[in-house]
Amino acid sequence: MGSSRKTHKFFTPSPWRSGNQFSLLPNGDQFFPEIISAIESAHSSIDLEMYLVESGNVATRFVDALCRAANRKLRVRVLFDHVGSRGFNQQDQLRLKESGVYLRFYNRLRRKKLFRNLARDHRKIIIIDDQLAFVGGTGITDKFDPTTSNQDAWRELMIRIQGPVVRDWKGMFEHIWWHYKSPFNFKNWRNKLQQTKYSSFDNVKLESITPHARINGSRGFGIDPIKGALISQLRKAKRRAWISTAYFYPSRKLRREIKHAALRGVDVRLLLPGPKTDHPSIRYAGQSYYRKLLKCGVQIYEYQPHFLHMKVALIDNWSSIGSCNFDRWNLRWNLEANQEIIDAAFAEDVSNMLLDDFSHCKIIESKHWASRSWFQRFREFFWSRVGLLITKIFDQ
Known part of the structure; x- marks a missing residue:
């Protein structure tokens, strides 16, 4: 029981660090x-x-x-x-x-x-x-x-x-490297992990104007602090909430917070793949949510030149960049890891990058979306039901 608890603790977000x-x-x-x-x-x-x-x-x-x-x-x-x-x-x-x-x-x-x-x-x-x-x-x-x-x-x-946060990435790698060595020796892993202890770094008070960062990792099997951090930031958003993801099939809770932010007057934008994608079925399933999102004032951009594979969230001056798509599969099954950063200057860099991406997108407008073909509606309906069925099976 003790080793299980320690392993779980490791996957909670790392402490905030400055000097990166x-x-x-x-x-x-x-x-x-x-x-x-x-x-x-x-x-x-x-x-x-x-x-x-x-x-x-x-x-x-x-x-x-x-x-x-x-x-x-x-x-x-x-x-x-x-x-x-x-x-x-x-x-x-x-x-x-x-x-x-x-x-x-x-x-x-x-x-x-x-x-x-x-x-x-x-x-x-x-x-x-x-x-x-x-x-x-x-x-x-x-x-x-x-x-x-x-x-x-x-x-x-x-x-x-x-900077100091690199040692946290090192600790995350060490955990998986030693955990999946066969046979697993918890004492050996713990001794190795001592090299990445956090005590040599000072935690940062989040009220400070000093830029700070932490890593956030998911261990799969429904343990998803990355989504929790995103939802927390959406609830606090005042100015903007821009999200880019390769596979848009979010949970009901995440959709709700996206809509609530838009209804509060936050500039909410979704940067999503256009016709170029490696999983068209997930795109169709995600499009089944467009109507209600657009109704709440969410702006939806579909990237046209290439398959959009990057995973970025920018909410006010908080950004999250890494491996995690904000879809149910990633958050449920996969080991994921994102770098979270609170820094006005870095947020400006991310903003400028995303603004350039938006300029290469097709903007989905409510009027045109309402007049889409019956075949498009059927694809949305079919693949969204397939997604819900798969979700229910694995929720058992």
């Missing part, structure tokens, strides 16, 4: 070269946790850099989700292992696990020398690289992080 630096890295032509360069410049350690991994040009660049780092006698640890990395071929895996890279797979599929196979590691974390971190929504795949996929590249965002 954050940089936005939009799209793969910016963040991939930055991450590869950091790997090449690493001096002691590299920790990488990723969901979507597929062999190709981008994966080869990562494998080459990681192998070179291991050959320089750095400790290199790589944790891939077993389902998300199905496209990562055996040759690439063998190259990593032969170079001395420690490679593990999260929650390997097993028939006897039944529904536990649905629990996936959806986080995207890279930590360099325990001093630098990259966090966001990318995968190691050509899908995110404009130089390879051109117009088909997915719209994505990573952030570059330095």
Whole structure:
């Protein structure tokens, strides 16, 4: 019982920290070269946790850099989700292992696990020398690289992080790395985690004008502090609440708070995928909520140039960026992790980025939405019912 309680506590949000630096890295032509360069410049350690991994040009660049780092006698640890990395071929895996890279797979599929196979590691974390971190929504795949996929590249965002909060990202990685070592040794994990204790950092009073940040992580199975933080901020919103997500299928509670914020006069905007998406069924299910949201004054933007895959929430001067889509599946089953930041200057950077994204969107207007075709209405009805049925099955 004791170990269970400690494990649960770890997944609550970390303490707020000051003294951090954050940089936005939009799209793969910016963040991939930055991450590869950091790997090449690493001096002691590299920790990488990723969901979507597929062999190709981008994966080869990562494998080459990681192998070179291991050959320089750095400790290199790589944790891939077993389902998300199905496209990562055996040759690439063998190259990593032969170079001395420690490679593990999260929650390997097993028939006897039944529904536990649905629990996936959806986080995207890279930590360099325990001093630098990259966090966001990318995968190691050509899908995110404009130089390879051109117009088909997915719209994505990573952030570059330095400062005390990097140690919290390190602690999150350590927990999963040691928890899924077989057999699991809680004492060993606890000793390893001592290296990431928070006592060396001072918590920040949130009333202070000093920028501060924390990480927020979800462990799946209905434990979703990320959604809780979003709802809390929506209730306090005074000026704006802008949310970008790749898969819009929110819970009733989250929809209610979005509508309430708009009815209070808050500038509420949803930045969602347009016709370019890898899961059209989820898009149709989410569109079934458009009518009521529009009626309450929520502005809905559908991104047109590429598949919008980034996950961002900007509410007044609070922002949340990371791996978590605000859909029921992510919040129920997946390991997720977001960086939360309260900083007026950083919020302005996020705002400017989103304003540019809005300019490439189709704005959904109530009048035109009301006149959509019967076939579109049928798709919304069908896929929303499928979604509700799946939700009820797994709620049992």
